[in-house]
Amino acid sequence: MDFALDKRLDDSSHFIEDWPLCRVSLKSDRTWPWLYLVPRRGGIREMYELPAQDQVQLIREIGMAQQALQTLYTPDKINTAALGNMVPQLHIHIFARYKTDAAWPKPVWAIQTDEIPYTETDKLAEIQKLKSCFEKLRQGE
Amino acid sequence: MDFALDKRLDDSSHFIEDWPLCRVSLKSDRTWPWLYLVPRRGGIREMYELPAQDQVQLIREIGMAQQALQTLYTPDKINTAALGNMVPQLHIHIFARYKTDAAWPKPVWAIQTDEIPYTETDKLAEIQKLKSCFEKLRQGE
Numbered sequence: 001m002d003f004a005l006d007k008r009l010d011d012s013s014h015f016i017e018d019w020p021l022c023r024v025s026l027k028s029d030r031t032w033p034w035l036y037l038v039p040r041r042g043g044i045r046e047m048y049e050l051p052a053q054d055q056v057q058l059i060r061e062i063g064m065a066q067q068a069l070q071t072l073y074t075p076d077k078i079n080t081a082a083l084g085n086m087v088p089q090l091h092i093h094i095f096a097r098y099k100t101d102a103a104w105p106k107p108v109w110a111i112q113t114d115e116i117p118y119t120e121t122d123k124l125a126e127i128q129k130l131k132s133c134f135e136k137l138r139q140g141e
Numbered sequence: 142m143d144f145a146l147d148k149r150l151d152d153s154s155h156f157i158e159d160w161p162l163c164r165v166s167l168k169s170d171r172t173w174p175w176l177y178l179v180p181r182r183g184g185i186r187e188m189y190e191l192p193a194q195d196q197v198q199l200i201r202e203i204g205m206a207q208q209a210l211q212t213l214y215t216p217d218k219i220n221t222a223a224l225g226n227m228v229p230q231l232h233i234h235i236f237a238r239y240k241t242d243a244a245w246p247k248p249v250w251a252i253q254t255d256e257i258p259y260t261e262t263d264k265l266a267e268i269q270k271l272k273s274c275f276e277k278l279r280q281g282e
Contacts, residue, residue: 046211046219048204059200063189070187077229078187081222085238085246088218097226105226109248 001042006089009036014118016127017134021057024065024134026126027095029115032108033073034095035065035130044090047082058092065094068133079108142183147230150177155259157268158275162198165206165275167267168236170256173249174214175236176206176271185231188223199233206235209274220249 005023013025013036021041027034039058044050050058066078075096082092097104103111118126146164154166154177162182168175180199185191191199207219216237223233238245244252259267 046207047200047221048207048211052201055200055204056197059188059196060193063196066187066189070189077224077226079222079224079226080188081220081224081248083218083220083222083248085218085220085248107222107224107226107248107250109250 003040003042005038006087006091008087009038009089009091014123014127016130019061019064021054022061022092024061026118026123026130027093028117028123030118030122030126031113031116032095032097032101033069033075034093035069037061037065037092037094039090045084045088046090049090062092062094064134064137067137068130069094069096071137072129072133076104144181144183146179147228147232149228150179150230150232155264155268157271160202160205162195163202163233165202167259167264167271168234169258169264171259171263171267172254172257173236173238173242174210174216175234176210178202178206178233178235180231186225186229187231190231203233203235205275205278208278209271210235210237212278213270213274217245 013027016024016026021039022037023040025036027036039050039054047055062080069075069078073096076099077097079097080094102113154168157165157167162180163178164181166177168177180191180195182191188196203221210216210219214237217240218238220238221235243254
C-alpha cells in the first residue's frame, strides 16, 4: 500500500524534509516547538506493524528529532507520543516542554490553548534552523 | 549509574516482569488496560540518551507490549507516550483505547477520572494473563 500523508496531518503542519523512513514536519502552532514524524509506509497504525528494520530506523529518527529539539530549544523535557485516536495513520508527536509553559507539568492535552500560527517569515526561518540542525546531527553520527 | 525504579512509578503500578531492557508493570488503575515500560538503566530521561543497542531493544519491547494489549484487549487504538514532566525517569506508557471509553477520541489526559484499583484477585489474574501472552509472543518470534 502506497504512502499518502493523511490530510489532517498535512493541514496541521509544515513540511520540513523526508528522512529514510519518516516525513518530518513542523506543527503549525508555535505554542510549543513541535515535530510530527510520519513513517512513509502505507496502512500502518501501530509501531509493531512496521517491519523490524523500519522499527529500528523509527527509533533512530525519533532520537534524532528529540536531539534536535533539545539542541535548538533547550527545553526542560521532551514529550513523545503516538496516539492516533483521531488520525489512525501512525504519526509520532515530539515536542518541547518548559517549566514555564501553560500546561506544565501536566500533559499539553490537559489544557486548552488557541493555536498560534507561524508568520510566513518565521515559518521559513524555523524550518531552515531545523534543517541545519538535522544536517549537523547527521554529520556528527 | 545503577537503575532504581522511581518511587512514584513504583507506587502507581504492579510489577509484572523484567524484560532484557525494561521493567514491565501494570498501572494500578483499571480504567484502561495500561502498561509501564521502564528501561533498567540509571540516569536516563530521554530515549536518545540510551546506547544505540538499547534503543533497538526498546522499540522491540514497545512493540511487544503493544501486541500484547492488542491481543488481549482488542482495543480500537493503542496509545504510546513518553512524557516525564512529573517523573523524569524515562518511562513509556502503553495503553488500550476504545471508542466507548470516557475520553475517546481525545487523549486520556484531556479528562479527569478517578483511579479504579484492581482487587487483589483481579490484579493477580490480570498479571498472569499478561505474562502468558508475553510468553506466547516470545515463542512466536
